[in-house]
Amino acid sequence: MRLGIFGGSFDPVHYGHLLLAECAREQLALDQVWLVPAAVSPFKIGRQPAPAKDRLEMLELGLAGSEHLRASPLELDRGGISYTVDTLAEIARQQPAAKLFLLMGADALRDLPAWREPARICELATPAVVRRGGAADPDFGGLAAIVSSQRLAEIHSSQVQMPLIELSSTDLRTRAAAGHSLRYRTPRAVEKYIETHRLYQAARD
Numbered sequence: 515m516r517l518g519i520f521g522g523s524f525d526p527v528h529y530g531h532l533l534l535a536e537c538a539r540e541q542l543a544l545d546q547v548w549l550v551p552a553a554v555s556p557f558k559i560g561r562q563p564a565p566a567k568d569r570l571e572m573l574e575l576g577l578a579g580s581e582h583l584r585a586s587p588l589e590l591d592r593g594g595i596s597y598t599v600d601t602l603a604e605i606a607r608q609q610p611a612a613k614l615f616l617l618m619g620a621d622a623l624r625d626l627p628a629w630r631e632p633a634r635i636c637e638l639a640t641p642a643v644v645r646r647g648g649a650a651d652p653d654f655g656g657l658a659a660i661v662s663s664q665r666l667a668e669i670h671s672s673q674v675q676m677p678l679i680e681l682s683s684t685d686l687r688t689r690a691a692a693g694h695s696l697r698y699r700t701p702r703a704v705e706k707y708i709e710t711h712r713l714y715q716a717a718r719d
Contacts, residue, residue, distance in 0.1 A: 517609060518547035519639060520617040521589070521598060523555055523683065525563045526708060527576040528700045530681035534644055535583050537676040538617050542642060547617070548586040548605075549573055552596035556630075564713050566590040575703040599631040602638040614639035615672065620652040633660040640672050647678035690714035 518538050524531060527549070535547045551569045563569065573585040588604060589596040602614060616639040618626070623643050626632050635641070636657065643652045654670055661669070681699055689696055691714050696705045708714065 515545045515609065515612045516543060516615065517605070517612040518542065518544045518615045518617050518642070519550060519602065519605065520547055521550045521552060521596070521601065523558065523563050524549065524551045524569050524573050525683050526569065526686055526700060526704055526713070527573045528681045528683060528686055528704075529698075530679045532576060532583070532701075533679060534617065534674075534676055538615070538642060538644065538674045539582050541674050542615055542672060544615065545582070547583050549577065549583065550586045550589055550601060553589050553593050554595045556595050556597060568707075568711060568713060572704045572707050575707055576701045578701075578703065597630045599629070599635050599638070602635060606638050615642045616640065617642050617644060617674070619644055619646075620649060623652050623654070624656060627656045627660060632657075636661045636665060636669070641669050642672040642674055643669075644674045644676055646676055649678075687714045 518535070520535050520538070522531065531549065535549060538544060539547050551566070551573060553566060570585060570587055570590055577583050577585055589601055592600070598616070602616065605614060616635065618641055620643055623641060626635070626641065629635060645652065652673070654666060657666055657669065686696055686699055690708055696708065
C-alpha cells in the first residue's frame with residue numbers, strides 16, 4: 515500500500531487541506547491519505563488550539579464520503595508534543611508493508627533538517643513536497659547532508675502540484691471570532707459544527 519501522511523493542527527480543517535490531500539493522492543498514486551491532527555505541535559507550543567475532540571470531529575466531518583482520505587487520531591491518542599518521527603515510526607509498525615509518503619509544504623522542507631531525527635524521518639517516509647501554483651522550485655539542498663544522493667533524487671521526483679488557494683486556518687478562526695461567514699472556505703458540515711459549538715468565539719493567536 516502507498517500511504518500518504520499529512521500532519522497539522524487542522525484548527526479548523528478547510529478546503530485547502532482537502533485539495534492538498536487529494537492532489538497528492540492522485541499524483542503519487544496513493545491508496546490512502548491519513549490526515550493526522552497534532553496533539554501539541556512542536557512549532558506552536560504556547561498557542562492553545564481548539565480541543566482535540568472538536569478538531570478530530572471537524573476533520574471527520576470534512577472527510578465524510580471520501581473513500582481514500584481519512585482522519586487518524588494517532589497523535590491525539592498519544593498526547594504530548596507530536597513529533598513526526600514518532601508518528602511515522604508507529605505507522606510503520608502498524609503498517610509494515612506500506613510505503614509511506616510525508617506530505618509537506620516547501621517551508622516545512624526548508625525546516626526539516628532542524629526537526630527531531632530528520633534522517634530517520636527520511637528513512638521512514640519519502641518527503642513529498644507540495645508546490646502551490648506559481649511557487650518557486652523548492653530548495654532540497656538542506657537534505658543533502660542527511661540523505662543519500664539516490665534518496666534525494668527519489669524525494670525530488672515525489673513533488674506534488676496543486677492550484678494556489680488562499681485559505682488558512684488562522685483566517686477561518688479570525689472570521690469565526692468576528693462572526694463572519696465561513697461559507698465555501700470549509701465544508702458545510704464543518705461550518706455548522708463551528709457555529710453550533712461556538713468555536714473560536716474568543717480570538718486565538
